Amino acid sequence: MQEMTQYELFHRLLEEMGETGWWPAESKVEIVVGAIMIQNTTAANAERAVMNIGQVTQFESQAILDLPREELEVLVRPAGFYKNKSKAVHSVLHWFNEHDNDLRGIVRKYESNLRQELLKLHGVGDETADVLLLYIFDQPVFVADKYAQKLYTKLGIPGMDNYKAMRRLVSLDPQFTIWEAQEFHGLIDEFGKLYLRGKGRFEESFLAGYRLDASKLE
Known part of the structure; x- marks a missing residue:
């Protein structure tokens, strides 16, 4: 050996x-959506849901947040767990909005506690938190x-x-x-x-x- x-x-x-x-996406918002859609499903199913959301919102954060939950659930359905994942997308994007979508500011505010803050968000478990750290906040994890x-x-x-x-x-x-x-x-x-x-x-x-x-x- x-x-x-x-x-x-x-x-x-x-x-x-x-x-x-990797991560194959054209914006940070698309990465967030993809990281949630891929949970407990196949890549093909996740991609269908991501595409649905992109076609309706162009991955504009506020456009996604403005979608009625029921409409978002229809878009998310191919990825499964559509109620939970829709709630997770809204939860994460709302949290970003609360921080003015200032990624560097978020890193400065939470520093080494950032992962724990992400884990407090609905639908964000260990893997999703690390994906967000790596691809959204550019932390080498x-x-x-x-x-x-x-x-x-x-x-x-x-x-x-x-x-x-x-x-x-x-x-x-x-x-x-x-x-x-x-x-x-x-x-x-x-x-x-x-x-x-x-x-x-x-x-x-x-x-x-x-x-x-x-x-x-x-």
Whole structure:
């Protein structure tokens, strides 16, 4: 087995797969909507709901907030859990409005407590909070989603049982830039779609034969 650091894993993924451009969206509001729609559903279902909302509102924050809840629920329906997700979209965008949509100001106000503030919002759990930190607030954090859990398990790291467990064990090496952290998440998910779905084809992948250095994950 050839050992590598987390940062070396990032570069191996990047060399083999190229840039992903994650999160795929044209505005911060679209990212917020997408991060909520993807919860507990497939990417295809989430994309349909995101497209519905975009067609009606052009991802203008106030336009989404002005939609009657019942109308928003119809748009969200393809993503499932439409009542909860509609409420979450309104909750998050309203919170941004309360802070004048000043992202830098929000970071300055809450500093290291920002994640805890996000978790107070309806419909924002651990994964969504980290996605918002990474792609909305440009904080280099690790998103410990299902594909990340599966990949790190395959690379010899035990204890990757769920989001909270992995997040306790894994954080990004300080040398990751914001762009690299954003790409790393995208690369892991793109790798997962190719090699980790269902029973997976990891042994056929370019990462077979590698293991992560567990001493350098925190």
